[in-house]
Amino acid sequence: MAKKFAKFEEAFLIFTLALMVALIFGQVIGRYIFQSAPSWTEEAARYLHIVQVWVGASYAVKLREHIRVDAFIIRLSGLPRKLMESVSVIIWFGLVLFLAVFGTQLVLQTIQFGQVSPAMQIPMWIPMLAVPLGSIGMTIRLLQQLRDVWKGKYGKEESEEIMI
Amino acid sequence: MSVGLLFGTLFICLLIGVPIAFSLGVSALVAIYFGSTLPLDIIVQKAFTSLDSFPLLAIPFFMLAGVLMGKGGVSKRLLDLATAMVGWMTGGLSMVTIVACMFFAAISGSGPATVAAIGGFMIPAMIARNYGSGFAAAVPAAAGSIGVIIPPSIPFVIYGVTASVSVGDMFLAGIFPGIIITSGLMLTAYIIAKRNDYKPQEGEGATFKDVFKALNDAKWALLIPVIILGGIYGGVFSPTEAAVVSVVYALIIGTFVYKELNWQNIYEAFRETIVINATTMIIIGLSVSFAYFMTLEQIPSQISAFLTDLSTSPILILLVINVLLLITGMFIDTISAVVILTPVLLPVVTALGVDPVHFGVILVANLAIGFVTPPLGVNLFVASTVGKVKFEKIVTAVIPFIISMIICLLVISYIPELSLWLPEQSE
Amino acid sequence: RPSGGSNSANGEEGSEGNSEQYTIRIAHLVSEEQSSHIAAEDFKEKLEEESDGRLNVEIYPNGQLFPSDREAIEAVQLGNVEMTIPAIAPLASFNSGFSVFDLPFLFDDYDAAYAALDGELGQGLLDSLEEDGMKGLVFGENGFRHLSNNEGPVESLEDIQGLKMRTLESSLHTDTFKQLGMNASPFAFGELYTALQQGTYDAMEAPISLYYTNKFYEVQDYLTLTSHVYQATILLMNNDFYQGLPKDLQELVMEASEEFRENQRQLAQQQDTEFLEDLKENGMKVNELTDEQRQEFIDAVQPVYDKYEEEIGQDLIEQAQSANE
Ligand code: NA
Numbered sequence: 001m002a003k004k005f006a007k008f009e010e011a012f013l014i015f016t017l018a019l020m021v022a023l024i025f026g027q028v029i030g031r032y033i034f035q036s037a038p039s040w041t042e043e044a045a046r047y048l049h050i051v052q053v054w055v056g057a058s059y060a061v062k063l064r065e066h067i068r069v070d071a072f073i074i075r076l077s078g079l080p081r082k083l084m085e086s087v088s089v090i091i092w093f094g095l096v097l098f099l100a101v102f103g104t105q106l107v108l109q110t111i112q113f114g115q116v117s118p119a120m121q122i123p124m125w126i127p128m129l130a131v132p133l134g135s136i137g138m139t140i141r142l143l144q145q146l147r148d149v150w151k152g153k154y155g156k157e158e159s160e161e162i163m164i
Numbered sequence: 165m166s167v168g169l170l171f172g173t174l175f176i177c178l179l180i181g182v183p184i185a186f187s188l189g190v191s192a193l194v195a196i197y198f199g200s201t202l203p204l205d206i207i208v209q210k211a212f213t214s215l216d217s218f219p220l221l222a223i224p225f226f227m228l229a230g231v232l233m234g235k236g237g238v239s240k241r242l243l244d245l246a247t248a249m250v251g252w253m254t255g256g257l258s259m260v261t262i263v264a265c266m267f268f269a270a271i272s273g274s275g276p277a278t279v280a281a282i283g284g285f286m287i288p289a290m291i292a293r294n295y296g297s298g299f300a301a302a303v304p305a306a307a308g309s310i311g312v313i314i315p316p317s318i319p320f321v322i323y324g325v326t327a328s329v330s331v332g333d334m335f336l337a338g339i340f341p342g343i344i345i346t347s348g349l350m351l352t353a354y355i356i357a358k359r360n361d362y363k364p365q366e367g368e369g370a371t372f373k374d375v376f377k378a379l380n381d382a383k384w385a386l387l388i389p390v391i392i393l394g395g396i397y398g399g400v401f402s403p404t405e406a407a408v409v410s411v412v413y414a415l416i417i418g419t420f421v422y423k424e425l426n427w428q429n430i431y432e433a434f435r436e437t438i439v440i441n442a443t444t445m446i447i448i449g450l451s452v453s454f455a456y457f458m459t460l461e462q463i464p465s466q467i468s469a470f471l472t473d474l475s476t477s478p479i480l481i482l483l484v485i486n487v488l489l490l491i492t493g494m495f496i497d498t499i500s501a502v503v504i505l506t507p508v509l510l511p512v513v514t515a516l517g518v519d520p521v522h523f524g525v526i527l528v529a530n531l532a533i534g535f536v537t538p539p540l541g542v543n544l545f546v547a548s549t550v551g552k553v554k555f556e557k558i559v560t561a562v563i564p565f566i567i568s569m570i571i572c573l574l575v576i577s578y579i580p581e582l583s584l585w586l587p588e589q590s591e
Numbered sequence: 592r593p594s595g596g597s598n599s600a601n602g603e604e605g606s607e608g609n610s611e612q613y614t615i616r617i618a619h620l621v622s623e624e625q626s627s628h629i630a631a632e633d634f635k636e637k638l639e640e641e642s643d644g645r646l647n648v649e650i651y652p653n654g655q656l657f658p659s660d661r662e663a664i665e666a667v668q669l670g671n672v673e674m675t676i677p678a679i680a681p682l683a684s685f686n687s688g689f690s691v692f693d694l695p696f697l698f699d700d701y702d703a704a705y706a707a708l709d710g711e712l713g714q715g716l717l718d719s720l721e722e723d724g725m726k727g728l729v730f731g732e733n734g735f736r737h738l739s740n741n742e743g744p745v746e747s748l749e750d751i752q753g754l755k756m757r758t759l760e761s762s763l764h765t766d767t768f769k770q771l772g773m774n775a776s777p778f779a780f781g782e783l784y785t786a787l788q789q790g791t792y793d794a795m796e797a798p799i800s801l802y803y804t805n806k807f808y809e810v811q812d813y814l815t816l817t818s819h820v821y822q823a824t825i826l827l828m829n830n831d832f833y834q835g836l837p838k839d840l841q842e843l844v845m846e847a848s849e850e851f852r853e854n855q856r857q858l859a860q861q862q863d864t865e866f867l868e869d870l871k872e873n874g875m876k877v878n879e880l881t882d883e884q885r886q887e888f889i890d891a892v893q894p895v896y897d898k899y900e901e902e903i904g905q906d907l908i909e910q911a912q913s914a915n916e
């Protein structure tokens with residue numbers, strides 16, 4: 001189930017990135033070849049990008065790819081390391097929980113006020129959904145990470161290694 | 165008091181290993197909650213709106229283009245070209261590494277990506293030729309920093325967005341400083357190689373024919389900077405559009421000309437890009453609240469007042485700022501440093517008559533040095549991983565390169581024309 | 592956590608409720624030399640002095656808190672900041688009634704614009720903002736928007752056919768310039784200067800003050816005074832904050848707002864004249880349209896009215912147009 005979800009998430013992120021490329025490339029082609037470019041491509045690409053970042057941030061938690069300073073923490077081992085890693089995950093969890101709750105509130109408020117986007121005229125809460133969605137994803141994955149910490153797994157899985 | 169909360173929380177979070185993006189978010193949250201009357205919603209609003217920017221889209225596109233070119237056989241051809249050009253010099257392989265990093269920098273906007281692309285080939289090659297392993301890994305780690313000075317450059321895009329300066333101007337401004345840092349690194353590598361008697365490449369004579377052949381093989385790769393810069397300055401497209409065009413171009417040459425891209429590694433390239441992009445940009449999403457809080461607390465004007473009280477000499481103040489930035493670069497990543505420090509320092513230096521474009525170059529050059537300074541030196545991590553060399557060994561070996569970069573930084577800081585001459589010519 | 596809500600941080604709450612202090616943070620986009628900021632300084636002074644220190648006003652210019660009008664409006668709506676002074680065009684995303692002012696060639700002159708904005712139409716729209724959580728105080732202005740390009744002086748539609756035109760990110764706006772025969776598309780403001788310099792775009796349109804403050808005269812040779820859109824601004828406050836003020840302070844805010852309006856408009860017109868002279872001195876060639884020439888443009892954009900009539904509402908359009916009489 002979790003595996004399937006991660007696969008779906010990955011496919012979704014790849015698809016939206018490809019769509020961003022297509023939209024902006026299409027805009028260049030439109031301006032030069034058809035002497036006319038639609039007014040909504042930039043906006044669509046921008047909102048897709050925000051989704052990329054927030055949903056991608058959740059995906060990156062799974063891969064343990066977030067950038068951190070671990071110079072101090074790696075000098076610890078055993079129980080102190082476990083405790084320190086746990087505190088770090090719990091603080092992180094606290095922030096994403098806050099973002100999930102307040103992000104949902106922001107979406108609900110925006111639905112209520114009815115703000116629309118300037119170019120596509122779509123309701124603004126739709127792109128704004130990216131923040132609570134990504135944050136909810138992170139809360140779940142951080143709980144898993146906390147469990148892994150107590151199993152002694154701190155780093156990324158070998159097979160998932162990604163070179164920047 | 166609230167400022168203490170902000171930085172205290174940040175320091176603790178960083179120390180215990182909370183990722184940088186979230187450390188910034190937590191400290192903004194704590195400072196706003198306990199140290200102000202502001203509503204907390206501001207953090208969520210900024211989490212969305214700070215990313216709602218078209219110029220920022222250049223970043224995932226340049227990242228994707230860079231990854232595609234790495235997988236599409238471009239790095240290899242750039243290495244061959246560098247070998248033909250400088251392989252005959254003393255310490256040949258290290259010279260090749262530095263020059264290849266400079267070439268790769270012209271298609272990649274990232275420092276770590278440059279290290280990975282070139283270091284992956286060159287670190288094992290140097291170790292095999294009995295170069296010290298620390299030195300072998302330190303060379304691409306240091307030279308990778310050029311990736312963010314020579315255009316395209318992700319930190320330049322972020323600086324342009326934050327400081328309301330043209331990204332196109334920033335790109336032009338980086339060219340000469342990038343070449344100067346490259347030369348400085350080559351000189352350093354030469355001195356070390358001479359002392360340790362590292363030999364040039366055997367049998368790889370630098371005949372004109374060899375260079376020409378390598379140039380011909382690499383011509384499709386070398387066209388990329390021409391397309392990017394030529395496209396922007398020839399009035400064909402914006403930096404973001406240039407980035408997308410280079411993605412399409414990389415796909416085409418990687419698939420049809422070099423024939424090294426297929427569905428599988430294209431998919432892999434996209435997958436890598438979404439991860440690097442998300443982990444980079446989430447830092448912007450959360451550091452903007454941090455910067456916002458500093459503005460409300462009038463920290464920029466306090467720092468500005470402090471610095472102007474200190475001295476009225478631009479030379480001295482720039483020196484103080486450089487030291488401050490170098491220290492910052494040791495602990496904080498480039499992206500958050502640009503977002504947080506630009507609003508703080510830009511008003512100070514513009515009041516002294518420093519051009520915002522020139523200051524962007526100084527800022528990014530400082531932070532580029534931060535790529536190779538511990539404890540947070542991303543290039544060191546990458547070099548250590550791709551080269552399988554112990555972190556501690558690289559840290560010692562990289563010190564002479566850091567010194568040479570600092571000297572270049574001073575040259576760039578005090579000769580503004582190096583940065584400003586090219587953007588002025590384009591007008 | 593210091594007492595939240597509308598209390599100020601230094602709240603010396605006395606025994607009488609009416610000595611309570613309020614902090615008004617105004618975040619806006621324009622620079623310190625622009626008329627809106629200068630008028631906002633007077634607004635601040637009046638409020639602080641005449642409230643005997645019960646009102647404390649902090650102004651954050653240059654977009655330092657919110658780098659776009661849209662974001663600042665949203666912040667006011669959500670209560671993240673108390674006030675802003677945006678152009679009304681982005682307000683249309685929050686309250687569609689305001690899009691009526693985006694229609695091209697809606698007002699013939701300043702008097703017509705003032706009559707509409709300060710009259711029934713404007714008041715109705717200001718009132719309607721309360722449903723969006725905002726209190727619209729008064730309308731200021733950025734002045735009329737004009738068209739510039741790098742090809743030559745514009746005297747007829749023929750002169751602008753096919754020019755690459757940068758538009759605002761709004762379909763009505765983009766459609767307008769497409770109707771005029773231009774190759775029109777939106778483009779990020781931050782890169783606009785370079786894009787015009789390099790020829791990625793040939794033409795743009797903006798109020799005079801923007802040409803001056805953002806140095807667009809360096810990259811645009813010809814300015815044609817088309818006056819195709821009158822761009823109003825609005826003094827906007829969070830509605831809960833306003834309603835939470837004691838009656839006497841509400842009245843003071845209204846009074847200061849009206850002074851802001853008169854003061855700002857006068858300054859804006861004065862600056863427009865000065866800035867236009869500066870633009871000419873900096874080498875921009877400025878031309879005006881005769882009534883006959885302007886009519887050709889007006890006729891050409893009629894399809895835009897037809898297309899958006901339903902969306903905006905015929906009554907609003909007619910109400911606005913009647914101000915020309
Ligand atoms: Na680069």
Ligand code: NA
Binds near residue numbers: 541
């Ligand atoms: Na560092």
